Amino acid sequence: MPFLIDGHNLIPKLGLDINSFDDEDELIARLNEYCRLSRKGSIEVYFDNAPPGVPESRKTGLVTAHFVRRPLIADEAIRLRLKKLGRAARNWSVVSSDRRVQADARAAGAAVISSDEFSATVTDTLRAGPPPQANTQAGAKPGGMSERELNEWLTLFNERGKQK
Helix, strand or coil, rough: CEEEEEEEHHHHCCCCCCCCCCCCHHHHHHHHHHHHHCCCEEHHHHHHHCCCCCCCCCCCCCEEEEEEECCCHHHHHHHHHHHHHHHHHHHCCCCCCCHHHHHHHHHCCCCEEEEEHHHHHHHHHHCCCCCCCCCCCCCCCCCCCCCHHHHHHHHHHHHHHHCC
């Protein structure tokens, strides 16, 4: 399920410094790693007060960052995105602790996750690291092939080499 995230609402919940010069980039990096490890859908994150010269949107991996310029604020941009999604909004989750944003999300039919709850999920996922690779072939090593598969490939290539 894809996410719409109120970025400045989530930054301090993940232990990042909201006053840091690169707080948004740090959040985007963590969200990308979360997507990679959890194999969850894409993320759209919204930030208030975009400085001049910063592109309005930037896609990095599975995260699209939207930098909202005044007079609009991120909360309003999320509401407009939900409106644009229409009935498809019910397939999305909105991450924010702002009650107004949560109410708009519920009204649109989207799931609501508090920033505290989502930050705990992200933190747990990042700590756990990548999931173990499932390889049900007997004798197979993680990420590799079984000895039987290797021998089958060697036989196939040896037969092809003799035909030339």
